[in-house]
Structure formats: structure tokens, C-alpha cells
Amino acid sequence: MPQRPAALSTVMHRLVSVLLPAALLAVAPLPVVAQGAPADQDDELPVAEIQAFAEVFERIKRAYVKEVEDKDLLRNAMRGMLSELDPHSSYLDSEDFESLRESTQGEFGGVGIEVGIEEGQLTVVTPIDDTPASRAGLLTRDRILRIDDTPTDRLSLQEAVNLMRGDPGTEIRLTILRQGESAPLEVSLTREVIRTQSVKSELLEPGYGYLRVSQFQTRTGEQVGNALRRLERDGPLDGLVLDLRNNPGGVLQAAVDVADAFLDSGLIVYTEGRLPDSAMRFSAGRETAATEVPLVILINGGSASAAEIVAGALQDQRRGVVMGTQSFGKGSVQQIMPLGNGEGLKLTTALYFTPDGRSIQAQGIEPDVEVIRGRLQVAEGSGLNVRESDLEGHLSAPDAQRARSKVSQRLREDYQLGEALNLLKALEVLSQRRGG
Structure with missing residues (x-):
């Protein structure tokens, strides 16, 4: 066997001294192999691959056009190791790790x-x-x-x-x-x-509320509850639009909390993975902010991950009508794993499933009613369209219904939202007729 250069031997010694303890730590928690049974090949260090890695490391150190620090090469190697797994696993340096913490905590x-x-x-x-x-x-x-x-x-x-x-x-x-x-x-x-506030709300018209969730942060569930109480100050809602369009997802527990605001029982989501603690089930509790209000959930191709959990749960539980276009299809679970140097890993460890057992991954949520994006044009009244109420000195109805407000500016610019409001009104008409 040809002799390795001294420099390569030194690098291999340094790398093996680092990699071997890490590999042993990874193997230690696995079940003990019975005496006499052949060793699991997965537990053995891939010596040939480690040798190749050390050789590449050494050639870069020796021949690259400019000097590169050892720590930079190793960190880049870890980044590559994770990025090749899937689009959502990554190595987080201290700045990325802090930025992720801020975005999830809000x-x-x-x-x-x-x-x-x-x-x-x-x-x-x-x-x-x-x-x-x-x-x-x-x-x-x-x-x-x-x-x-x-x-x-x-x-x-x-x-x-x-x-x-x-x-x-x-x-x-x-x-x-x-x-x-x-x-x-x-x-x-x-x-x-x-x-930051991840939830915004307003009345589109008297009795019809709009709830926008832009992302799922640790306080999003609490913010949804507060928004629902504000919307109901002037009386019970006849319908509500939950807007999850272009919501990239976020914290799993926040998605569970938002779905729970509209459900009083039943499964919301479950996960499956290789590790025992990656198999989890989340169900709705009895304390619910809005169990009765008719609901339309808006989604589109930008609705991902936690947003798809909420839409899928409400759809499977027959709690509301999902409207819009097919969602993104990110149904994988990432765990954030801190490292001792202040950095961390974001690693995919499980997949999401809706209550009916549908995988979200690469499938997405299909809307019950497909409505593509557009612009709602509200016709302005001309002088030729005269009604009784426009005449000077007209008589008022004895039991006047609550006055309609001006059309929300949001409705003027959002065709999908306008269609969601129309559907809510239709559901309210059907409910009244059945009640009569």
C-alpha cells in the first residue's frame, strides 16, 4: 500500500479524532446487539469515505488559490451534508440561528x-x-x-x-x-x-369578519383569540373568512392553537418519523373561541406547512369551506437542534398528516371551491340607478335592518375574498331558510 504524505496523515488523524467520537455518540443510544449477532453495518464508520473526505480537505488546503481556514472548510462541509438531504434541512450559523428564533417568537x-x-x-x-x-x-x-x-x-x-x-x-x-x-x-x-403581530382582523361588512394570519409564531393562537373577541363586540358573526394565503407556516403548536379556536373535538394533525418521539398526535380541546360561526378558509400556492395543517384539519373535520387554489405542499417537520458552539441544525425528522390520514408532503391541500386570483370590480352607482331610498323625504322601514357599511377597500382589490364573502352570505341564507 503506498505511503500517504505526512500532511494527509496529519489531517486524517485530526479528522478521525473529531469524527469518531461523534459517530460513537450517534450509535450509543441504539439498541444493544445480541451477543454473537453480526454487527449492524449502519453502525460501522465508512472508513473509505472518511479517507476520501480527508484527501479532498488536504488538497483544498494545499492547492486552492487562496488560504482557507479549517473551520470554514468544515462548516461548509456540514452545510453541504445537510443541504443535500432535502430543501428544508440546513446548518444554522449563529446569525441564522438567532434570526430563526426571532421569526418564530415574533x-x-x-x-x-x-x-x-x-x-x-x-x-x-x-x-x-x-x-x-x-x-x-x-x-x-x-x-x-x-x-x-x-x-x-x-x-x-x-x-x-x-x-x-x-x-x-x-x-x-x-x-x-x-x-x-x-x-x-x-x-x-x-x-x-x-x-410583531401575525394576525390582523376587520369587519368586511356588518356581521362578516375577516381574519388574516400571515405566519405562525408562538403567540399567534393568543392573537387569534383576541381578534375573534374584537370582531364579536358588535354582535355575533354571521360568517368569517380565515385568510391563510401566502402564509409560509411556522410553529406547529401555533397551528394547532389556531385550528383549536374553531374546533371543540377531534384530531387536528399527527406526525410520523423514524424516532419514537417524532410520532405525535394533536387534538382539539373543548374550550373553543368560535365553534358555530360559518367559516371560509382562503389558501393559495403560497400557503405552506402550518397553514396547510390548519386548512387540512378544518377541511377534514367539515368545519369550513376551503377556497382558493392548491396549497404549496410542504408537509415535513423540522426540528431545531442547538449545538454547543451557539449554532444549530434544522433537520427534517417527520411528516405531517391530516385527520383523515392525507399526507401534505408534495401533495398540498386541494380547495373545496377553486377560485383563481383576480380583482373584484365594484360598480359605482350612476345617476340613472335611482332607488326609493335616494328620494328626498322617503319613508323608512319600520324594522330597519342594521345598516350596511361601505364596501371594505380590501374587497375592492381582492376577487377571492369577495367570492368568500359571497359564499358566506349564501350559507347564511340557506341556514335561515332551513331554520324557517
């Missing part, structure tokens, strides 16, 4: 503004209510020229966001250019814990 240290790039300039989209940004008077379309002493014209959006975020209690200076002002303004802010 809170971070910052000043409370949503920003975007407009005409090449960092621009305020909207200040979040009751945050340092809103209290300081920042306005939509303010241009942010500098963050502390850093000009923003060469920063990416993510780089700018990272600069504005920081530990609560720390100071930050923003130099902004406002429309109508002749000179830039400098605003000093103190960072606070910012809690």
Missing part, C-alpha cells in the same frame, strides 16, 4: 419599523404602533440615509435590518430625508423589545 430588539428598498434607497414602509419609531414620528416613505454613521446607499436590505436591530436599551441614530423637508432630519431612538 419578538426582537429594535426600533419598530418595516423597511424596504425603493428607488435604490432604504425607505420606511410603515412604523409599527407603540414602538420607538412611531413615538418618534417616523412616517411612511421616509428615506433612511444613515444608520448611526453608516450610509445606507450601499447596504442590502438585510444588512440595514441587522444594523437597526440590537439589544434593548441601546441607542441608535437615524438620518432621514422626508418629503417636503429641505434638509435631512436626525432622530435618536432607544431600542426596545418589538413584538
